[in-house]
Amino acid sequence: MKSGPMRIAALLAAAFALGAAAQPADQPPPVERVIAALDQNRIAITAGFDGTEIFVYGAIARDRLPGPQDADVGVVVLIAGPSAPVVVRRKQRTLGIWVNRDMEVIDAAPSYYAIATSAAFYDTISHTEDLRRRVSLEHALRFVGARSEGETRTAFLDAVVRLRRQSGLYVIAPQGVEVIEGTLFNARFVLPANIVEGLYSAQVLLTRQGAVVDAFEAQIDVAKAGVERWLFDLSRQRALLYGLMAITVALAAGLAASEAFRWLKR
Amino acid sequence: MQIYLPIAEMSVNALLLLGLGGAIGVLSGLFGVGGGFLLTPLLIFIGIPPAVAVASQANQIVASSFSGVLAHWRRKTVDLKMGLVLLAGGLVGSYFGVWLFALVRALGQVELMVSLCYVVFLGIVGGLMMVESVRTLRKRRRGAPAAVRRGHTWAHRLPMKIRFRESKLYISAIPPLVIGLFVGVLAAIMGVGGGFVMIPAMIYLLGMPTSVVIGTSLFQITLLAGFTTLLHAQQNQTVDVVLAVLLIVGGVIGAQFGAQLGAKLRGEQLRFLLAALVLVVCAKLAFDLVATPDELFSLSRPGQ
Numbered sequence: 184m185k186s187g188p189m190r191i192a193a194l195l196a197a198a199f200a201l202g203a204a205a206q207p208a209d210q211p212p213p214v215e216r217v218i219a220a221l222d223q224n225r226i227a228i229t230a231g232f233d234g235t236e237i238f239v240y241g242a243i244a245r246d247r248l249p250g251p252q253d254a255d256v257g258v259v260v261l262i263a264g265p266s267a268p269v270v271v272r273r274k275q276r277t278l279g280i281w282v283n284r285d286m287e288v289i290d291a292a293p294s295y296y297a298i299a300t301s302a303a304f305y306d307t308i309s310h311t312e313d314l315r316r317r318v319s320l321e322h323a324l325r326f327v328g329a330r331s332e333g334e335t336r337t338a339f340l341d342a343v344v345r346l347r348r349q350s351g352l353y354v355i356a357p358q359g360v361e362v363i364e365g366t367l368f369n370a371r372f373v374l375p376a377n378i379v380e381g382l383y384s385a386q387v388l389l390t391r392q393g394a395v396v397d398a399f400e401a402q403i404d405v406a407k408a409g410v411e412r413w414l415f416d417l418s419r420q421r422a423l424l425y426g427l428m429a430i431t432v433a434l435a436a437g438l439a440a441s442e443a444f445r446w447l448k449r
Numbered sequence: 450m451q452i453y454l455p456i457a458e459m460s461v462n463a464l465l466l467l468g469l470g471g472a473i474g475v476l477s478g479l480f481g482v483g484g485g486f487l488l489t490p491l492l493i494f495i496g497i498p499p500a501v502a503v504a505s506q507a508n509q510i511v512a513s514s515f516s517g518v519l520a521h522w523r524r525k526t527v528d529l530k531m532g533l534v535l536l537a538g539g540l541v542g543s544y545f546g547v548w549l550f551a552l553v554r555a556l557g558q559v560e561l562m563v564s565l566c567y568v569v570f571l572g573i574v575g576g577l578m579m580v581e582s583v584r585t586l587r588k589r590r591r592g593a594p595a596a597v598r599r600g601h602t603w604a605h606r607l608p609m610k611i612r613f614r615e616s617k618l619y620i621s622a623i624p625p626l627v628i629g630l631f632v633g634v635l636a637a638i639m640g641v642g643g644g645f646v647m648i649p650a651m652i653y654l655l656g657m658p659t660s661v662v663i664g665t666s667l668f669q670i671t672l673l674a675g676f677t678t679l680l681h682a683q684q685n686q687t688v689d690v691v692l693a694v695l696l697i698v699g700g701v702i703g704a705q706f707g708a709q710l711g712a713k714l715r716g717e718q719l720r721f722l723l724a725a726l727v728l729v730v731c732a733k734l735a736f737d738l739v740a741t742p743d744e745l746f747s748l749s750r751p752g753q
């Protein structure tokens with residue numbers, strides 16, 4: 184007579200063997216991996232900085248050639264900037280003029296967020312996977328300590344998304360990933376000039392029927408460089424010195440202008 | 450040609466800023482005003498955060514008024530003592546103004562405060578100038594001589610009298626101190642030199658001769674704007690040197706063209722034009738306060 188736990192283990196083993204046998208012989212279990220790279224891992228904000236582009240490219244690696252069974256393969260590329268609290272204010276007409284009245288603090292909102300998918304978003308990744316991996320924008324925004332509720336709350340959250348989408352900081356691009364021959368893929372992202380400094384994360388998710396099969400992660404370091412770096416640091420760390428420098432520059436410019444035009448008039 | 454502003458943390462067209470600085474320079478050369486009252490709204494309009502616009506503007510005013518005061522110094526049209534009394538009041542006012550600015554910024558009402566101040570002061574000054582210049586223009590047409598405004602004012606009856614030799618005045622120090630204080634607050638919260646308030650006040654309230662008014666006010670403005678810059682840099686960290694330098698370069702070149710253009714026009718006509726310009730800016734700002742904005746929401750970082 185076999186004991187309970189042992190019988191369960193035997194049953195499980197049998198089920199596993201059955202499952203493996205049920206897999207059709209002509210369709211091997213998809214052992215697929217994603218290999219990806221970024222064209223730059225370091226972005227320097229210098230004096231001439233006017234935004235930049237990030238090119239994400241890669242391949243789906245498997246031990247066979249792509250076939251018709253690969254039609255349900257999808258690629259999601261996600262780039263997210265550092266998160267920070269955001270203050271949202273809403274204007275209201277008060278005594279005839281428009282004044283900032285209601286205010287909400289969004290606890291954390293990514294400073295930059297771009298999602299590109301190879302098909303429509305939920306055709307590429309299932310709701311469950313989206314929830315688990317927190318891919319879509321609504322999962323990236325954290326809004327816990329909300330004072331308002333219901334419609335007002337939604338309106339404030341929507342405002343963050345709308346305003347940041349308008350300024351190019353939030354990008355949602357269905358069909359933004361180009362897949363070539365079921366194997367190669369690439370996506371292009373525009374980072375506007377007003378991005379903030381920090382460590383950005385890049386993620387590539389390979390999905391099959393909406394389920395994530397493999398993932399790739401990388402980081403992008405965005406930092407001010409050169410004169411911009413120096414001036415910014417000085418203004419924060421040695422504010423008094425920075426102020427004195429600003430005045431000296433202005434006085435010198437004023438003196439130079441005055442002398443130059445006196446000389447020109449002569 | 451794009452250039453990245455390190456403190457404003459945005460990229461702007463350098464030529465646009467040079468052009469703006471130049472255009473304001475032409476006006477300042479033409480009318481003898483700083484032009485800050487026009488530049489700050491324009492900077493905000495092109496997307497510079499108001500706090501950075503106001504603080505960097507103060508830095509730009511140091512350069513433009515310093516080059517002006519040097520010219521007046523050579524002509525000996527600066528009343529040093531009067532300038533220092535005005536400055537004493539101004540420093541206190543500026544300190545209070547920067548503190549007020551930081552407070553209002555935390556409340557998220559900087560834009561409102563700046564706009565309201567502009568509408569009120571541009572409205573008053575522009576209106577008064579308009580009335581005055583129309584009256585003079587009419588009188589001239591009738592052939593009557595322009596009114597000479599001198600003599601005793603209420604400023605003579607207060608205590609703490611000081612003799613201001615260059616201004617040919619023997620008056621109490623209290624009115625100039627109060628005027629300086631008031632201008633100091635304005636300079637800090639509006640990013641202006643305050644000449645457009647101080648010059649009328651010096652002429653009409655203190656009774657100073659017109660010859661020393663501009664030099665003295667420039668002297669006070671240079672030092673006051675320097676102090677304001679320092680305070681903004683220290684307390685709000687909003688002075689963008691790159692922005693200021695672009696405006697300065699455009700401004701000094703523009704001012705020379707303005708001065709040459711100004712020599713071809715008559716005083717009353719100039720004042721009439723300036724009054725019209727001030728009133729137009731005032732009307733535009735007032736309209737923006739009342740008109741329903743396209744976007745009711747705005748985002749900012751906490752503490753800004």
